[in-house]
Amino acid sequence: MSPTCEAQGVRRDVQFRVSRADNARAAAEDSLEDYAFRYVPRSFRRWSAGSIGVTALGSIAFLADFSIGASVGIEHGTHNAVLGILFASIVIFVVGLPIAYYAARFNLDLDLIARGSGFGYYGSSITTVVFAVFTCIFFALEGAIMAQGLHVAVAVPLPIGYFISTVVVIPIVIYGMRALERLQFWTTPLWLALALLPLLWVIVSDPGAVSAFVAFPGESDGIVSFGAIVASAAVCFALTPQLAEQIDVIRAMPPRTRANRLSWWASLLFAGPGWVLFSGIKQVIGVFLAVYLLTRVDPELGQRAAEPVRQFIALYESLMPEWLAVGLALVLVVVAQIKINVTNAYSGSLAWSNVYTRLTKTYPGRTVFILFNLAIALALMWMDVFSLISFVLSLYANVVMAWLVTIAADIAINKHVLGISPIFPEFRRGMLRDWNPVGLVSVALASLLSLAAFGGLLGEGVRPFSVLIAIGVAVVTTPFMALVTRGRYYLRRQSDGIASPMFDADGNPSGERLRCHVTGYIFERPDMLASAERGAHGETQFVSSLALTLDDSDRYVLPAESSARQAHSSPRTAEESRWQWGRGG
Numbered sequence: 001m002s003p004t005c006e007a008q009g010v011r012r013d014v015q016f017r018v019s020r021a022d023n024a025r026a027a028a029e030d031s032l033e034d035y036a037f038r039y040v041p042r043s044f045r046r047w048s049a050g051s052i053g054v055t056a057l058g059s060i061a062f063l064a065d066f067s068i069g070a071s072v073g074i075e076h077g078t079h080n081a082v083l084g085i086l087f088a089s090i091v092i093f094v095v096g097l098p099i100a101y102y103a104a105r106f107n108l109d110l111d112l113i114a115r116g117s118g119f120g121y122y123g124s125s126i127t128t129v130v131f132a133v134f135t136c137i138f139f140a141l142e143g144a145i146m147a148q149g150l151h152v153a154v155a156v157p158l159p160i161g162y163f164i165s166t167v168v169v170i171p172i173v174i175y176g177m178r179a180l181e182r183l184q185f186w187t188t189p190l191w192l193a194l195a196l197l198p199l200l201w202v203i204v205s206d207p208g209a210v211s212a213f214v215a216f217p218g219e220s221d222g223i224v225s226f227g228a229i230v231a232s233a234a235v236c237f238a239l240t241p242q243l244a245e246q247i248d249v250i251r252a253m254p255p256r257t258r259a260n261r262l263s264w265w266a267s268l269l270f271a272g273p274g275w276v277l278f279s280g281i282k283q284v285i286g287v288f289l290a291v292y293l294l295t296r297v298d299p300e301l302g303q304r305a306a307e308p309v310r311q312f313i314a315l316y317e318s319l320m321p322e323w324l325a326v327g328l329a330l331v332l333v334v335v336a337q338i339k340i341n342v343t344n345a346y347s348g349s350l351a352w353s354n355v356y357t358r359l360t361k362t363y364p365g366r367t368v369f370i371l372f373n374l375a376i377a378l379a380l381m382w383m384d385v386f387s388l389i390s391f392v393l394s395l396y397a398n399v400v401m402a403w404l405v406t407i408a409a410d411i412a413i414n415k416h417v418l419g420i421s422p423i424f425p426e427f428r429r430g431m432l433r434d435w436n437p438v439g440l441v442s443v444a445l446a447s448l449l450s451l452a453a454f455g456g457l458l459g460e461g462v463r464p465f466s467v468l469i470a471i472g473v474a475v476v477t478t479p480f481m482a483l484v485t486r487g488r489y490y491l492r493r494q495s496d497g498i499a500s501p502m503f504d505a506d507g508n509p510s511g512e513r514l515r516c517h518v519t520g521y522i523f524e525r526p527d528m529l530a531s532a533e534r535g536a537h538g539e540t541q542f543v544s545s546l547a548l549t550l551d552d553s554d555r556y557v558l559p560a561e562s563s564a565r566q567a568h569s570s571p572r573t574a575e576e577s578r579w580q581w582g583r584g585g
Contacts (some may be wrong), residue, residue: 041524044564045107057275065285068236068283069286070280071303074218075232078219078230079224081226081287083413084236085232087229088233088276089280092240095404097245101268103250104250106425108243109350113411115428116485117415118490119440129355131351136376139377141397143166145307147165147381148307149337151328157534188339194331194335198316199288202315213558230467237396239469241402250268253267255409256506256508257508378500379385398467402442402443402473405470405474413482422491431492436489438485442474443474445473450467453469455458494561496529496530496558497529497558498514498528500512502526512525515542517531519544529548533535
């Protein structure tokens, strides 16, 4: 090679490296507000545990709960619907507890947790897309409810209402977590007053409405049956990915210490898996409101009694003039829709950006993914997805439960019972295998079998129990695959090359700060690895997980450990063996 050609090659290599470093720096700057696809550092987590809990619970103000409860109540009757809601709530709480704990304890979103909990670095992209689709579906359902309110109150045509309900959230979502925290804090009292006070008045002033609710048979004979209970629960299970939206908030929890352990645990339980308790109550209220409309207002309403706008207008009209009732119902709908859909759009943008950046090694900015997420949701609204709410959610629930039960089983069983999966949910490129058959096989098998049952391929008698098949198969397959593979596909390396500890004395991720030699930015210890590139004097340099995500070469990645060493090493590192589930209170 001539000196000229060699010089040109060097220049191209330098330009490429500078471009990649610039891209990583731009991504770091753009994600400082929300830490998309990143560990959330201590320097950002300055809210109290209570403040995080209130913010997370503010996102469950969605009105789709009322519609879901009303839909299953109209179809299966009060007794089956309420038992189905209770059954789903218990299962969702159990599934959500270990996942939410890991999010709060290690300050990671669900995608980062999934990487080290059975899916691998690229494998978790599949499940992240599942969640991103959830945010689109529920944005569409909530946006449709707001459009219905605008149509009833001020005669705005539904297609225009869909557009308004989509664009109204954009200014808030762009500003990320801090804007969400302020919005949820100030609007929650108003939402509670508008939603609960009229309901309490009706219950107290009209005992006959309660009697009608208890005796309502629905479109069936009203007899309690296991099949009807499970069919009701199946629709409710589709709400399970709401846990991921809760996690996008509770991942900002402060470090747990002996001083704050009570408030820390209370916020985790109520705002993490506990969201389903509030959701279940709202679903039961939805059944009550549908029965109230059908028995006290208009028996000919049919499925339209599942529309929250009509439900609350009927409630308000029992207290006040029609014009005021319509106005307050519109305020409630708009406040509720904005509260949940800013979270849907925010979480969806994080999910899409996470997948895109990991696969393409480029980061066009989170705003692009906000608009992408909203475009899909708007298309679903124009396709009238609201009219198919029960079918869509029942279908979606099969894949959702296969996914989340797999992650929960890996944490609870593979990590803490079998000791095969590493306790710390590793998320950094270079530390993980690209693909892990433990989670991928479990999700694939559980989804396929449950969808086959849902489609009637396993017989009509099995169809109502498709979601239970998804849950059961995932619980069994996840530890089975971990045992079969002997944990070989979790970690690429045992050590990240950094001598300082990952955890502090209380068992929380360390707050030690290190400089990334690629971006020049300071990152905290859990977000860093030793770089394969030594410094000018042979010293160890550090590289951030963000820089590794955006680099399409392996120049900074430490070499994989030999298969012999992996085979004779437990997935549980020495650092992890010092970390305990209950450490620090």
